Amino acid sequence: MNILFAGSPKSASRILKYLVGVDDTNIKGVLTKPDKRGKRGNELLHCEVAKVANGHNLKLLKPISLNDKGFRDDVASLDIDFLIVAAYGKLLPEWLLRLPKIMPVNVHFSLLPLYRGASPIQSSLINGDDQTGVSFMQMTSGLDEGPIILSKSMKINKDDNKVLLEERLTDLAIENILKVLVSLKEGLMNPIEQDHSQASYCNKILKAESLTDFKDSATNIINKFKAYFEWPGLSFIFKENRIKIHEISIVNEKSSGAAGSFNRIDSSGIYFNTCDYIIVITYLQFPNKNIISSLDAFNSYQSFFE
Numbered sequence: 001m002n003i004l005f006a007g008s009p010k011s012a013s014r015i016l017k018y019l020v021g022v023d024d025t026n027i028k029g030v031l032t033k034p035d036k037r038g039k040r041g042n043e044l045l046h047c048e049v050a051k052v053a054n055g056h057n058l059k060l061l062k063p064i065s066l067n068d069k070g071f072r073d074d075v076a077s078l079d080i081d082f083l084i085v086a087a088y089g090k091l092l093p094e095w096l097l098r099l100p101k102i103m104p105v106n107v108h109f110s111l112l113p114l115y116r117g118a119s120p121i122q123s124s125l126i127n128g129d130d131q132t133g134v135s136f137m138q139m140t141s142g143l144d145e146g147p148i149i150l151s152k153s154m155k156i157n158k159d160d161n162k163v164l165l166e167e168r169l170t171d172l173a174i175e176n177i178l179k180v181l182v183s184l185k186e187g188l189m190n191p192i193e194q195d196h197s198q199a200s201y202c203n204k205i206l207k208a209e210s211l212t213d214f215k216d217s218a219t220n221i222i223n224k225f226k227a228y229f230e231w232p233g234l235s236f237i238f239k240e241n242r243i244k245i246h247e248i249s250i251v252n253e254k255s256s257g258a259a260g261s262f263n264r265i266d267s268s269g270i271y272f273n274t275c276d277y278i279i280v281i282t283y284l285q286f287p288n289k290n291i292i293s294s295l296d297a298f299n300s301y302q303s304f305f306e
Contacts, residue, residue, distance in 0.1 A: 001024055001025050001026065001081045001082060001181055001182075001185060002026050002028050002078070002079060002080045002081045002082070003019065003025055003026065003027050003028060003080060003081065003082045003083075003084055004028055004029045004030075004031060004075065004078055004080045004082070004083045004084070004099070004100070005019065005027055005029070005030050005031065005049075005084050005085075005086075006030075006031035006032070006083065006084070006085045006086070006088040006092070007031075007032060007049045007085065007086040007087050007088050008032050008033045008047045008048070008049050008087055008088055008089050009047065009048055009049070009087050010048040010166075011086065011087060011109075011166050011167075011169070011170040011173075012048070012049050012086040012087045012088070013047075013048035013049045013051065013052045014170050014174065015084075015086050015107060015170065015173055015174060015177065016030065016049055016052050016053070016086075017052050017056075018174045018177070019084070019177070020052070020056050020058070022178060024178070024182070025178075025181070027056075027058050028059065028078040028079070028080050029058070029059040029060075029061055029075065029078050029080075030049060030050075030052075030053040030058050030059065030060050030061065031061045031062075031063075031075075031088065032047055032049040032050050032053070032060070032061070032062055032088070033047055033062065033088070033089055033090075034062045034063075034064055035047075035050070035062065050062070059078075061074065061075065066090065066092065066093050066096060067093060072095065075096065075099065076099065078099075080099060080100050080101070081100055081101050081102045081185070082100050082102055082103060082104070082105055082181060082184075083096065083097070083099060083100045083103075083104040083105065083139070084104075084105050084107065084177075084181075085104065085105070085106045085107065085139060086106075086107040086173070087107075087109075089118075091141075091143065092104070092139065094141055097139050097140070097141065102184055102185060103138055103139075103149075103184055104138065104139035105136055105137070105138065105139065105149065105180065105181070105184075106135075106136070106137045106138075106139045106144070106146065107134065107135075107136060107173050107177065108120065108134070108135045108136075108137055108144055109121050109132070109133075109134060109166070109169045109173075110123075110124065110132060110133065110135060111131075111132060111133040111135060111151055111153060112135040112137060112144060112148060112151070112194055113144075113145075113194045113195060113196060113198050113199035113200070114198070114199075114200050115200055115201070115202045116143055116144035116145070116199055116200070116201050116202070117143060117144065117201045117202040117203060117204075118202065118203060118204040118205075119202045119203065119204060119205050120132070120202055121162055121165055121166050121169065121227075122162055122202070122205055122227040122228065123202040123227075124156065124165075125156070125160070125161070125162060125165065125223055125226045125227035126220075126223050126224055126227045127223070128219065128223050129156055130155065130156060131153050131154060131155050131156055132153070132154055132156055132165070132169065133151055133152050133153035133154050133169075133172070134151070134152050134154075134169055134172045134173045134176065135148055135150075135151045136148070136149040136150045136151070136176070136177070136180045137149060137191075138191040143201075145194065145196065145199075146191070146194075147191030147192055147193050147194065148191060148192050148193075148194060149180055149184065149189055149191045150176060150179075150180050150189065152172055152175075152176055154168060154169065154172055160226065161225075161226040161227075161229035161230075162226065162227055162228065162229045162230050163229055163230045205228070205231070205232065206232075207232040209228070209232065210228055210232035210233050210234055210235050211235050211236070211237065211242075212224055212225075212234050212235065212236050212245075213236075213260060214236065214259065214260040214261075214272045214273065214274050214279070215259040215260035215274065215275055216274060216275065217274055217275050217276050217277075218250045218274045218276055218277040218278070218279050219250070219276075221234075221248070221274060221279060222248065222249070222250055222279070225245060225248050233245070233246075234248070236272075238262070238305070239304065241286060241287060242287060243284055243285065243286055243287075244284065244285040245281055245283075245284055246283035246284060246285060246291050247281070247282045247283035248279055248280065248281050248282070249279065249280055249282070250277050250278075250279055250280075251271065251277060251278040251279065251280050252277070253277065253278045254276065254277055254278070255273035255274055255275070255276060255277060255278050256273065256278075257273040258273060259273055259274055259275040260272070260273065260274070261273045262305060262306075263278055265297070265298055265301075265302055265305045265306065266294075266298060267294060267295045267298045268280070268282070268294055269281055269282045269294040270284070270294060270297060270305060280294075281294070282294045284297060286301075
């Protein structure tokens, strides 16, 4: 099976790495986003998919525009059976979706039609969902609107954050992707139209969303912390300082002050009132400082918080 693979982040790179090792697959090319300039030294930074492609000497394509003639001619010469897309980050043009002989397949980390769009994992965590999953979808020109080839569900664990849940969803995708491709090749799977009336959408996460308000409920704050664990993180403003939270939990104690107000600080943590239960921050980071524990915060910043 000849494959053109499109993706960018670590989860996509793990799927690509798996496919490279499968005897029945031949990765004819890898499509990923252009390199970025680093903040220090102005060096070029390669995304995770590009690193895997380079490590296996795969043909690597990093077009700025997907409609560039040179890129179109290059891709058209590849003779592919499947286009496999996993978090590439751009909508693909019709001509590219028509290119594979068998099908363009998208690997999406939600149970479609739920959470179409750029942040399905974060959305499931923010909303406190009990389960999520992986959908293998026949790609169309609409945003995650294509017929479903196969869906596999997964329970969301209490301790899951964006990083942990994404790793488990990637495992689930890897466990099923070869079965999907072989079944499609042999004509054993017929994609089923989504129930578009049940669709929901999620947008790309912005750095500005990392700021939290302790006037919210304790559960909502914790869910946001889990969703933004990797990026952009969760921060709060205290005495005009933006402080990043690295570990936080709910205390089995109802708030005893105004929602959003400071409650207390001791060696076990920094406590804030929410609109319902108290939360405690046990690891934090002041601007341009290292991450510190609650004990270090108590010893060095007690007077700041009180």
